Amino acid sequence: MTMSFAQLRAVYDRAPSAFDATGPQAARLATLGWTMIAIATVVFLVVMALLLVPVWRRRNAPRVDGPAEPVSERAWILYGGTAIPALILAGVFIVTLGAYDSAAPRPNGPPVTIEVIGHQWWWEVRYPGQHVLTANEIHLPVGRPVKVLLRSEDVIHSFWVPNLAGKTDAIPGVTNVAWLEADRPGVWRGTCAEYCGMQHAHMALSVVAQDDAAFARWTDSERAVSAPPADSGTLEGEQAFLQAQCVYCHTVRGTLAQGTVGPDLTHLASRLTLASGTLANNRGNLMGWIVNPDRLKPGTKMPAVPLSGPQLVAIVNYLESLK
Amino acid sequence: MSSASYADAGERGTGGLPIRLTGSRSPAWWGTVWFCATEAMLFASFLGAYFFLRGSVEAFGAEGGRYVPLARPLVMTALLLSSSVTAWWGERGIERGEGGRLRIGLAATFVLGVAFLLIQANEYASRDASWTTSAYDSLFITITGFHGAHVAGGLLMNLYVQLRAWLGHFDAERHDAVSNAVLYWHFVDGVWLFILAALYLSPRLF
Amino acid sequence: MAGPVERVDLAALATRLEESWHTPKTLYGRLTTVDHKTIGMRYLATAFVFLLLGGLQAGAMRAQLARPESHLLSPEAYDQLFSMHGTTMIFWYASPVLSGFSNYLVPLMLGARDMAFPRLNAFSYWTFLLSGLFIYSSALGGVMPHGGWFAYVPYTNAQYSPQLNMDFYALALLFLTISSTAGAINFIVTIFKTRCPGMSVSRMPLFMWSTLTTSVSMVFAMPALTAALIFLELDRRFGTHFYDPVRGGTPLLWQHLFWVFGHPWVYIVILPATGMASMIIPTFCRRPIVGHVYVALATVSTGIFGFGVWAHHMFATGMPALSTAFFSAASMGVSIPSGIQIFAWLATIWAARRHVLATPMLFMLGFICLFVIGGVSGVMTASVPFDWQATDTYFVVAHLHYVLIGINLFPVLAGFYFWLPKMTGRMLSERLGKWNFWVLFIGVNLTFFPMHVVGLRGMPRRVYTYPAGMGWDWLNLVESVGAVVTVVGIALFVVNVLWSLKRGVPARANPWGAATLEWATSSPPPEYNFTVIPTVSGREPLWEAHDALLGPADQEDVQATDPARAVGHATLHGAPRHEGAVVRLQEWRVLDEGKETLESTLLDADPQAVLRMPGDSLWPLVLSLALTGLFAALLFKSPLWTALAGVATLGSIAGWLWPTAATFPPRRAA
Numbered sequence A: 001m002t003m004s005f006a007q008l009r010a011v012y013d014r015a016p017s018a019f020d021a022t023g024p025q026a027a028r029l030a031t032l033g034w035t036m037i038a039i040a041t042v043v044f045l046v047v048m049a050l051l052l053v054p055v056w057r058r059r060n061a062p063r064v065d066g067p068a069e070p071v072s073e074r075a076w077i078l079y080g081g082t083a084i085p086a087l088i089l090a091g092v093f094i095v096t097l098g099a100y101d102s103a104a105p106r107p108n109g110p111p112v113t114i115e116v117i118g119h120q121w122w123w124e125v126r127y128p129g130q131h132v133l134t135a136n137e138i139h140l141p142v143g144r145p146v147k148v149l150l151r152s153e154d155v156i157h158s159f160w161v162p163n164l165a166g167k168t169d170a171i172p173g174v175t176n177v178a179w180l181e182a183d184r185p186g187v188w189r190g191t192c193a194e195y196c197g198m199q200h201a202h203m204a205l206s207v208v209a210q211d212d213a214a215f216a217r218w219t220d221s222e223r224a225v226s227a228p229p230a231d232s233g234t235l236e237g238e239q240a241f242l243q244a245q246c247v248y249c250h251t252v253r254g255t256l257a258q259g260t261v262g263p264d265l266t267h268l269a270s271r272l273t274l275a276s277g278t279l280a281n282n283r284g285n286l287m288g289w290i291v292n293p294d295r296l297k298p299g300t301k302m303p304a305v306p307l308s309g310p311q312l313v314a315i316v317n318y319l320e321s322l323k
Numbered sequence B: 001m002s003s004a005s006y007a008d009a010g011e012r013g014t015g016g017l018p019i020r021l022t023g024s025r026s027p028a029w030w031g032t033v034w035f036c037a038t039e040a041m042l043f044a045s046f047l048g049a050y051f052f053l054r055g056s057v058e059a060f061g062a063e064g065g066r067y068v069p070l071a072r073p074l075v076m077t078a079l080l081l082s083s084s085v086t087a088w089w090g091e092r093g094i095e096r097g098e099g100g101r102l103r104i105g106l107a108a109t110f111v112l113g114v115a116f117l118l119i120q121a122n123e124y125a126s127r128d129a130s131w132t133t134s135a136y137d138s139l140f141i142t143i144t145g146f147h148g149a150h151v152a153g154g155l156l157m158n159l160y161v162q163l164r165a166w167l168g169h170f171d172a173e174r175h176d177a178v179s180n181a182v183l184y185w186h187f188v189d190g191v192w193l194f195i196l197a198a199l200y201l202s203p204r205l206f
Numbered sequence C: 001m002a003g004p005v006e007r008v009d010l011a012a013l014a015t016r017l018e019e020s021w022h023t024p025k026t027l028y029g030r031l032t033t034v035d036h037k038t039i040g041m042r043y044l045a046t047a048f049v050f051l052l053l054g055g056l057q058a059g060a061m062r063a064q065l066a067r068p069e070s071h072l073l074s075p076e077a078y079d080q081l082f083s084m085h086g087t088t089m090i091f092w093y094a095s096p097v098l099s100g101f102s103n104y105l106v107p108l109m110l111g112a113r114d115m116a117f118p119r120l121n122a123f124s125y126w127t128f129l130l131s132g133l134f135i136y137s138s139a140l141g142g143v144m145p146h147g148g149w150f151a152y153v154p155y156t157n158a159q160y161s162p163q164l165n166m167d168f169y170a171l172a173l174l175f176l177t178i179s180s181t182a183g184a185i186n187f188i189v190t191i192f193k194t195r196c197p198g199m200s201v202s203r204m205p206l207f208m209w210s211t212l213t214t215s216v217s218m219v220f221a222m223p224a225l226t227a228a229l230i231f232l233e234l235d236r237r238f239g240t241h242f243y244d245p246v247r248g249g250t251p252l253l254w255q256h257l258f259w260v261f262g263h264p265w266v267y268i269v270i271l272p273a274t275g276m277a278s279m280i281i282p283t284f285c286r287r288p289i290v291g292h293v294y295v296a297l298a299t300v301s302t303g304i305f306g307f308g309v310w311a312h313h314m315f316a317t318g319m320p321a322l323s324t325a326f327f328s329a330a331s332m333g334v335s336i337p338s339g340i341q342i343f344a345w346l347a348t349i350w351a352a353r354r355h356v357l358a359t360p361m362l363f364m365l366g367f368i369c370l371f372v373i374g375g376v377s378g379v380m381t382a383s384v385p386f387d388w389q390a391t392d393t394y395f396v397v398a399h400l401h402y403v404l405i406g407i408n409l410f411p412v413l414a415g416f417y418f419w420l421p422k423m424t425g426r427m428l429s430e431r432l433g434k435w436n437f438w439v440l441f442i443g444v445n446l447t448f449f450p451m452h453v454v455g456l457r458g459m460p461r462r463v464y465t466y467p468a469g470m471g472w473d474w475l476n477l478v479e480s481v482g483a484v485v486t487v488v489g490i491a492l493f494v495v496n497v498l499w500s501l502k503r504g505v506p507a508r509a510n511p512w513g514a515a516t517l518e519w520a521t522s523s524p525p526p527e528y529n530f531t532v533i534p535t536v537s538g539r540e541p542l543w544e545a546h547d548a549l550l551g552p553a554d555q556e557d558v559q560a561t562d563p564a565r566a567v568g569h570a571t572l573h574g575a576p577r578h579e580g581a582v583v584r585l586q587e588w589r590v591l592d593e594g595k596e597t598l599e600s601t602l603l604d605a606d607p608q609a610v611l612r613m614p615g616d617s618l619w620p621l622v623l624s625l626a627l628t629g630l631f632a633a634l635l636f637k638s639p640l641w642t643a644l645a646g647v648a649t650l651g652s653i654a655g656w657l658w659p660t661a662a663t664f665p666p667r668r669a670a
Ligand code: HEA
Pocket: A043, A047, A084, A085, A086, A088, A089, C266, C267, C269, C270, C312, C313, C331, C332, C334, C335, C336, C338, C339, C340, C342, C371, C372, C374, C375, C376, C378, C379, C381, C382, C383, C387, C390, C391, C392, C396, C399, C400, C403, C404, C407, C408
């Protein structure tokens, strides 16, 4: 089982990091970050010097009596403690204001709009313009601003793709806006950053940035309803799937499965991960997941459906056909 | 210490200083003041919540901006304010050593306070919405209800002081309990004015 | 303040005071005592036990996080652990441990014989203890709070957390609020009204300023939490809609109310500690602190501005840019008073007469180091766009530990090394102390520094596990190793304390040659603190020419009876040896007619009146137990028991307030 977890890293091109920017916004924030770290380091070193030098100089000096050596309160308190810090902080604040617009889109090309809806513990993803409905995976056209409308179905979640931008909370009753822009193709990991319950740890999503053509191809295939079973194996699988409890929660567009509690499975096989970034999407993991979701993701709302061996195999065949 | 040595306590006390028995700026007085301060912050938080929701949630704003009938609250206000006067009158009485005047003042205050609560109960009865109807109703009932509970608390203190007054505990020098109970009563009245302004009047202003 | 003068035999006076102030060491005596020193030490011991509990929980968390995808702990267990860890540390350790020091030290530093309201003081302790037991009793049912220490709705509302977990959290905190508020008011009034003659406001020790500021902040900050918790319980229990977006409420209401309380609170749990620093550092630098007045002002303004920055915890909630910018600026502004304090300490160290690197001073150096690291990381998160990346990650976890451990735990340990000899009469071991410091200092940095990195590398906080290969694995391992070192460091301290209680060198009255009044009486002090009410004529009474207990006026008389000026010397170095000393004193400095202490004027501390102190009493405990019953009844939704406990509560209040011969002398025979 740990095996199956291990494959997850291979899904992404690079590890998540606020300092490994793959988009203009994150780049701005990274510069801001380094600036702050530099200032912080200088402040720290100066204070440490002022602290340790006298201690070193006077360590176990002989007992001195008589009045204490006079000090310039002006120099220490007024300049050292007040004026200089105030100046530095003013500087920090100006830099701060300067970085605010990193949250706003760059005016290049019409934006793509995505609705991302947080659920315990997965992400529902909609492309109103492209009539796409999917889950736990967003695709972005490289170089175009993407407007993310954030909502929540239950508790507070927070949408975060460190390599692209900062966090924005998904709060019930509120619709927040986040802007993303990728300046190169790639696959990165986004995650839920606000504690939202038992599986807050496994509420990730994959971010796939691709050129316009590839993006168009993806939206087209996602928009399509599921292809009718090609061979008898998958047909049998479809039957098994539709007879099992799966349909109460999941939708496979083009079939009778119209459940809305769980993620839409119409193009499950085309996704990179399972159970919202918990596992790499491959046959072994899919099987393990269906057999006992709670073992891989304790507390998940998906029940273990009682299935015979053959049924399971058939259903997995079917799901794997949902490209 | 035998109580004999207390005999002249009130007069010169130990070591040329009076023994602290009563009076404003005394530790007990300061204690009451700071207690009122923290209570005031509780109501400030409640009212803060009211204005925050009114300002930031449309659904609430629609209701929070709703007119509330003014007749009752204005009568209630009159009752509370006059009850503060009677309480003050009684306290002045004991400061002059007139125990009877204290008891009358306390009794009058008590009656006025009860009347206030009765009208409030009647107002609740007349509301068509319960506190589970909407956030606005929840907040309205919680704020006024909490204040009502404080009035009730003040009435209990009132009874307690009345009892000790009958036992003849108080005289011109020593009536700490009276002063603190009355101070608290004034505070509860003061809070009501803010509630009146926020929940009943402000919707008519903005 | 001239009053009749009388000749007093100090030895005889001491025995008279002993009679009126003594509490028998029987069970009943222990349950009824109102001695601020006993209560203070109970606060310290209890809070420290909570620190150990919170630490053990942290240990379990670190074990789970040492490796990716590890399964030592179930998610539910982990959630309860980090929630209880944070809640315990913030509410039942960080603040009460400081109340412990204040409780013990405030009357001594003021030259008073007890707190202004001794029974209220006992009540504060009992409610603190019982509220702690109350929240920990949730462990029995396996339903410890699991919403994190700030319990955001709607996750903590009934729909998503139907069991008792969050009811334990809400009710226990409401219970604790009573304790904190009562304690705060007690400190305020004590500092206002019981300072010894001569201790005008400008001469108050800085620890008084920080305790006062903290107490006032508590009085004003706690109600916001109370309101938030009341709304939460009403939503959970009675179907109201405060936090329900569908019916005109919003989850953001909780966040605002909580942080309006929460940020002032984080200053509440450090200001007294910085006050302790301002007492300890000058002692070991053998000179008065530089910029006394500015430090006092900085303390007060930190308390005030602390109320204006709360929304910096909500930068990712989609607030309008204008308001985030305001709170960002405010948060940076609030750093300036801290800068003033830091530089006052630096200047004091710079211009020290000499450096005595005893253990307390070592902890002070470590404290300044961690303070700056935690402070600047705070300033970084105060920068809104940077916080969009940092918030809800381990970067914040790093910040909060640097400040909480740096500005609370380190001064607290320094305080123990510094004042425990006063409390127990025995010194701690210096050698163990040095080990204690270095192990802890290394452990803490090893644990928490990598968290900055792992956070910015994208690791969110409050995850019970994490995938391998994301660049977090070895950093988390280092953190867990660091946690082990930290635990050893704390264990060394525990060992040192236990050792000193057995073998510690007996402590003189003023072992460190410190300046303030608590050092003018013996270690440990007598139950009545001071044989005679001291007078002071400066900020460092024990560093001034004349004897602190006996003012210059009284000196010649001492000389007459005691050529060696035993008294004069004694109080400066070593326990006061009053035997045979007969001195001439103004009567108001004697106060031996029962339990009495001096009331003085607010600003100048001129003698004003004699305060009759209540004797030992069982009411504080009774009332606390009644309240425990009340909260338990609320927890189990039992109207009957709630009513009964309510009556019991009111009854105990009435019983408490009923006059006693001491507090309410019978009417003068006319
Ligand atoms: C001990 C308690 C304590 C203290 C003292 C502080 C001090 C500060 N804190 Fe901290 N804070 C917490 C406890 C504390 N904090 C906790 C517990 C949390 C997390 C809550 C949670 O989410 O669980 C938190 C979170 C937190 C956040 C939210 C982060 C997030 O969730 O996204 C922010 C944002 O602005 C912040 C800012 C600050 C600032 C600006 C200070 C300033 O007061 C620091 C000032 C001090 C210095 C700056 C150093 C000394 C000054 C100088 C040496 C002068 C020169 C310095 C400069 C020129 C920079 N803190």
